[in-house]
Amino acid sequence: MKILVLNCGSSSVKYKLIDTDTDVTMAEGGVEKIGLEDGFLKFKKPDGSKEIKQLGLIDHKAAVMAILENLTDPTVGCIKSFEEIDAVGHRVVHGGEKFASSVLITDEVIQQVKDCYDLAPLHNPANITGIEAITALLPDVPQVGVFDTAFHQTMPARSFMYAIPYEYYKNDGVRRYGFHGTSHRYVSQRAAEILGEPIEKLKMVTCHIGNGGSITAVDGGKSIDTSMGLTPTEGLMMGTRTGDIDPGAITYLMTKHGMSAADVQTLINEKSGVAGISGISNDMREIEAAVNAGDPRAKLALDMYELRILKYVGAYAAEMGGLDVIVFTGGVGENQTGVRENVCEPLKFMGVEIDKELNAVTRGTETIISTPSSRVKVLIVPTDEELTIARDTQEIVSKLKK
Numbered sequence: 001m002k003i004l005v006l007n008c009g010s011s012s013v014k015y016k017l018i019d020t021d022t023d024v025t026m027a028e029g030g031v032e033k034i035g036l037e038d039g040f041l042k043f044k045k046p047d048g049s050k051e052i053k054q055l056g057l058i059d060h061k062a063a064v065m066a067i068l069e070n071l072t073d074p075t076v077g078c079i080k081s082f083e084e085i086d087a088v089g090h091r092v093v094h095g096g097e098k099f100a101s102s103v104l105i106t107d108e109v110i111q112q113v114k115d116c117y118d119l120a121p122l123h124n125p126a127n128i129t130g131i132e133a134i135t136a137l138l139p140d141v142p143q144v145g146v147f148d149t150a151f152h153q154t155m156p157a158r159s160f161m162y163a164i165p166y167e168y169y170k171n172d173g174v175r176r177y178g179f180h181g182t183s184h185r186y187v188s189q190r191a192a193e194i195l196g197e198p199i200e201k202l203k204m205v206t207c208h209i210g211n212g213g214s215i216t217a218v219d220g221g222k223s224i225d226t227s228m229g230l231t232p233t234e235g236l237m238m239g240t241r242t243g244d245i246d247p248g249a250i251t252y253l254m255t256k257h258g259m260s261a262a263d264v265q266t267l268i269n270e271k272s273g274v275a276g277i278s279g280i281s282n283d284m285r286e287i288e289a290a291v292n293a294g295d296p297r298a299k300l301a302l303d304m305y306e307l308r309i310l311k312y313v314g315a316y317a318a319e320m321g322g323l324d325v326i327v328f329t330g331g332v333g334e335n336q337t338g339v340r341e342n343v344c345e346p347l348k349f350m351g352v353e354i355d356k357e358l359n360a361v362t363r364g365t366e367t368i369i370s371t372p373s374s375r376v377k378v379l380i381v382p383t384d385e386e387l388t389i390a391r392d393t394q395e396i397v398s399k400l401k402k
Contacts, residue, residue, distance in 0.1 A: 001086040001397070002026070002079065003390040004071075006064070008090070008130030010122055011035055013063045017071060017078065017085075018390040025386075026078045027071055031055065031063035041066050045076050060129040065137055088134050088143045089393030091182070091385065092127045094120035095147035096173060102150065102392040104400070105131055105143035113145065119173065119230070142400060144393040151181030154222040162230075176234075178226035180208045184216040186388045187329045187381040192221075194366060195325070195377060203320040205313050208383065209339070210330035211239035211282055215309065217316035225319055227312050233268055237308045239282030242272040244308070277301040284332050284339070306342045313343065314350075323350060323376050329383040335363045344378060351375025 001021065007014040014030035029043025041053040041063075055066055071077050071085075079085070090105070096116045103109055110131060117124050127145075134143055152160075160176040161169060168174040184206045191206075192199035199221040206216045213236040216226040227235025227243075237243040250264055259267070275282040278301040280290050290298035317323035326347075328340055337360050344354045353374035362369060362380060370378035 001394045002084050003393045004085050004088045005386045005389045005393075006088060006090050006130045006134070007386075008060060008126045010126045013060060013067065013130060015067050016386040016390075018387060020390050020394040023387060028386075029067070029070070031058070031066060034058060034060060034063050039063070041070060043070060043076070046078060051076065060126070061133040061136060064130065064133040068137060082138060082141075085138065085141055087393050087397040088138070088141055089389040090127060090130055090134075090143060090145050091148070091389060092145045093123035093148045093179070094177065095145075095149045096177070097153070097175075099145070099147045099150050100153035102144055102146040102389075102396060104396050105145050109145060119177070142397050144389075144396050146182060146389040146392050148179045148181050149177045151185045152176075152178035152216070152223045152226050155224055155226070159225040174230055176226070176229045178214065178216070178223065179228045179232045180212075180214045180216075181223070181226075182385045182388050183208045183329060183383040184214075184218065184223065184226070186385060187327050187383055188216075188218045188221065190366070190381050191325055191327045191377075191379050194368065194379060194381070197324075202324045203317075203322050204325040204327060205316045205323060206327045206329065207309060207313070207333050207343075208330045209236070209309065209328065209333035209336075212241065213238050213309075213330060213332070215312040215316065217320055219320045225316060235308075236312065237305045238273045239284075240270050240273045240275050242268045242276075274301045274305055277304060284336050288336070288338060302339075306339055309339070309343050310346060313347065317350060326352065326376060326378045328378070328380050334380055334382050337362070340369070340378075340380075347376070352378060354378050 003018050003020055005016045005018060011034045012030055012032045016025050017027040018025055029041060031041050033039045037057050039055040039058045041055055044050055068082060071079055072081060092113055094116045096119060098112045113124055113128060131143060162174060188204050188206050189199060192202055204218040206218055208214050212232055214226055214228040217224050233241050235243050253259055254264060274287060278287055278298045280286060280298055287298050287302055291302055332339055341356060341359055344352050353371045354369050355371050359369045364382055367380045368377060369380060
C-alpha cells in the first residue's frame with residue numbers, strides 16, 4: 001500500500017509517502033509558513049537533493065493540494081495520479097481518554113478530536129484542518145488518526161492522576177496524558193527486535209530527547225508512566241520549556257509581577273528551559289560549544305538538563321522494580337554523545353555500563369552502546385513516527401477491504 005502520512009501544525013504540513021509493502025519512503029517534505037506571504041514547499045527529489053517551491057500566501061487546504069500536485073509532478077513526483085494513494089494517516093496530538101489506539105477517521109471521530117481542543121489548542125485544530133483538506137481533495141480515500149497520547153492510555157490511575165480535588169479530573173479531564181507516544185511505542189518495539197527478546201519480558205525506559213523531550217516507563221511493552229502531563233510542559237527540562245516546577249513558584253511570580261495566565265504560558269513554554277538558564281540558545285549543539293568555551297551558565301543549563309533525565313530514569317527503574325533496557329531517541333538522544341554518557345555514568349550501580357569509545361562515535365544509527373557485560377542494555381534507536389503511522393493506517397484500512 002502507498003500511504004500518505006501528514007503531520008499538520010498551525011503553520012506547517014509535513015508529509016511522507018511510504019510504500020508499506022517495502023517500508024520505503026517514496027517522497028518527503030513539507031509546506032512551511034502557511035498563512036504568511038512567503039509560504040513555501042520544501043521537498044526531497046528522487047535523486048536525494050532538496051528543492052524549494054515558493055507558494056506565497058496559502059491556507060492548509062492549498063498546502064495539501066500543493067503536496068499532492070508535487071507527488072504527481074512528471075519531473076519531481078513519484079506517482080502518476082492521486083488514485084495511487086491508498087490511504088492517508090494523520091498524526092493527531094491529543095486524543096484525551098477517548099482513544100487508546102489508532103482509528104479510522106469518521107464524522108464521530110472528528111467531533112471527538114474537536115472535543116479535545118481545550119487540551120491541545122495549538123495542535124488539534126491544525127490536525128483537523130489536514131483531515132478536512134484531504135476529505136475535500138480526496139473524498140474517497142480512507143483516513144486514519146494516530147494519536148500521540150494513545151500509547152499512554154495503559155497507565156494506571158496512580159500514575160496519571162494529579163493530587164488535586166477529584167472533581168477536576170471528573171469534570172475537566174485534568175490528568176496526565178503524556179505525549180510522543182507514537183515514538184515511544186516504535187522505539188520500544190524496535191529495541192526488543194534488535195535485542196531478539198520478547199518485549200513482554202522487558203522493563204524499558206525510553207528517552208525521547210529533542211527540543212521537546214519525554215521519558216516513558218515501558219513494562220512488558222506497555223506504558224505505565226511518562227514524564228509529560230496534561231500538556232507537553234511537564235517533566236524534563238527542555239529547549240524552552242520549564243519541565244517540572246513548583247506550582248507555588250508560578251503563583252508567586254504572578255502575584256509579584258502582575259502576570260496573566262497568558263504571560264505564564266509564554267514564560268513556561270517559550271522563555272524557559274535550556275534557553276532561559278543559559279541565555280544563549282535552545283540548541284544543545286550551541287550549548288555544548290559554549291560549555292567547551294568555558295561559559296558557566298551554559299554548563300549549569302547542561303548539568304540541569306542531564307540531571308533531570310537521570311532522575312526520571314532512576315525513578316522509573318524503581319517504579320518497575322528493575323530495568324533491562326534504556327533507549328535513547330530524538331535529536332539529542334540520537335546525536336549528543338556527551339548527554340548519553342553523562343546520564344549513564346551515574347547508573348553504574350544499577351548495572352549500566354556503556355562502551356564510551358563506541359558511544360563517542362555513534363550518531364543517528366541503530367546501535368547497542370552498552371558493553372557485553374552490562375546488565376542493562378543501552379541502545380540508540382532513531383525514531384520513525386511516520387513509519388508507525390503508515391503501518392497503523394495500512395492495518396486499519398486492510399480490514400476495510402476484507
